[in-house]
Amino acid sequence: MNNSYIDSMEKDRQFVKDYLNKIYPQLVINCKKTCGAGYSQWGDDLLSISIQFFLEKPIEVQLEAIENNKCENFITFIMAMQLKSSSSYFYTRYRKELYASRELITDLNYGRIQPYSIHEKEDMLTCLEECIEEMDPEFKIIFFEKVYDGVSLRDLSHKYDISIHNLTIKLNEQHNNIKNKCECYL
Numbered sequence: 001m002n003n004s005y006i007d008s009m010e011k012d013r014q015f016v017k018d019y020l021n022k023i024y025p026q027l028v029i030n031c032k033k034t035c036g037a038g039y040s041q042w043g044d045d046l047l048s049i050s051i052q053f054f055l056e057k058p059i060e061v062q063l064e065a066i067e068n069n070k071c072e073n074f075i076t077f078i079m080a081m082q083l084k085s086s087s088s089y090f091y092t093r094y095r096k097e098l099y100a101s102r103e104l105i106t107d108l109n110y111g112r113i114q115p116y117s118i119h120e121k122e123d124m125l126t127c128l129e130e131c132i133e134e135m136d137p138e139f140k141i142i143f144f145e146k147v148y149d150g151v152s153l154r155d156l157s158h159k160y161d162i163s164i165h166n167l168t169i170k171l172n173e174q175h176n177n178i179k180n181k182c183e184c185y186l
Contacts, residue, residue: 016062023072030076034083042094049090050078127182135174143174
């Protein structure tokens with residue numbers, strides 16, 4: 001590559017950088033409006049990722065957006081898509097974890113906090129074994145395949161020629177039965 005081409009590329013990059021510095025305050029405002037109440041949690045990250053995605057576009061696309069006064073709209077559109085889409089880079093890196101966890105409330109009773117004693121574990125296992133022994137022998141096989149082996153309802157339905165609906169009802173009945181009988185251990 002010749003030096004004039006490299007100089008031209010550097011000038012173009014510097015022009016884009018200067019333009020982004022000029023519109024940055026407006027991009028922050030747009031980001032606040034796009035994020036709403038979530039701005040304090042992830043607004044700065046969203047803005048930087050959106051600018052990064054814009055800068056990863058070919059320099060010709062960047063210059064065309066600036067020339068057509070669409071750069072601000074383009075970056076704001078990237079922000080909106082990254083924020084709203086559940087398959088976007090931003091969502092999977094930043095927001096997904098927030099939705100997968102929940103806030104710990106100090107004065108809320110979360111149930112049993114202390115670990116089970118050895119005797120409680122033995123009693124709980126005895127209760128579970130009794131519930132399983134009370135099951136219909138034919139269904140016990142299906143129950144073990146579903147719970148212990150993780151076989152899908154569809155596969156069990158085909159294998160035993162039972163509708164998925166009936167399997168679901170029967171599994172829920174057994175689950176509720178175990179839950180009711182062994183409730184004191186949960």
